Amino acid sequence: MDLFTEPGLPENPHMTPALRTALECKLVGDLEQHDLAFDAGTGIAGRTIVGSLFWVRAATVGGAADASVAAFTDAAAEAFGRVLSLYEVTVIPREAVALPDDPYYPHTST
Numbered sequence: 715m716d717l718f719t720e721p722g723l724p725e726n727p728h729m730t731p732a733l734r735t736a737l738e739c740k741l742v743g744d745l746e747q748h749d750l751a752f753d754a755g756t757g758i759a760g761r762t763i764v765g766s767l768f769w770v771r772a773a774t775v776g777g778a779a780d781a782s783v784a785a786f787t788d789a790a791a792e793a794f795g796r797v798l799s800l801y802e803v804t805v806i807p808r809e810a811v812a813l814p815d816d817p818y819y820p821h822t823s824t
Contacts, residue, residue, distance in 0.1 A: 715765060715766055715767075715782055715783065715786050715800075715802065715803040715804070716757065716763040716764065716765040716800075716801040716802050716803075717763060717764055717765075717786065717787065717790055717798035717799065717800060717801055718757070718761050718762070718763055718798055718799045718800075718801050719754070719761070719762045719763060719764050719798065720796065720798065723764075723794055724794075726754065727754060727764045727794065728752035728753055728754040728764045728765070728766075729752070730793055730794075732792070732793040732794075733752065733764075733789060733790060733793040733794075734750070734752065735793075736788075736789035736790075736792040736793045737750060737766060737768065737785060737786060737789035738750070739789075740784075740785040740786075740788055740789050741768060741770065741785055749768070749769065750766055750767060750768035751766065751767045751768075752764065752765065752766050752767075753765045753766075753767075757801050757802075759801075761801075763801045764790070764798070766786055768782070768785075768786075770782050770785065775805050775807060778805050778807075779803055779805045782803055782805070783800060783803055787800065
């Protein structure tokens with residue numbers, strides 16, 4: 715998922731510790747560290763964006779999209795003191811993902 719950035723944000727907003735802390739809290743509370751990643755770049759519209767990759771649980775794909783957008787936009791607002799606009803979101807159902815214990819997971823031979 716990516717959000718448009720705005721003037722006045724830190725130079726590398728994707729590296730701001732407050733963003734990771736806020737998003738982890740939205741996803742799992744204080745229970746544990748969540749598996750997530752951040753990046754930044756330029757969107758197709760020529761504007762800078764900040765992105766994140768993370769997992770959510772939901773009953774439907776639409777519910778997952780709604781939960782993801784809410785979590786990331788709320789975390790960005792908490793970290794940066796302003797609401798950032800949505801650039802894009804991609805939802806991949808669990809059934810479409812090969813995890814390390816899946817027989818279809820691409821293991822390298824040694």
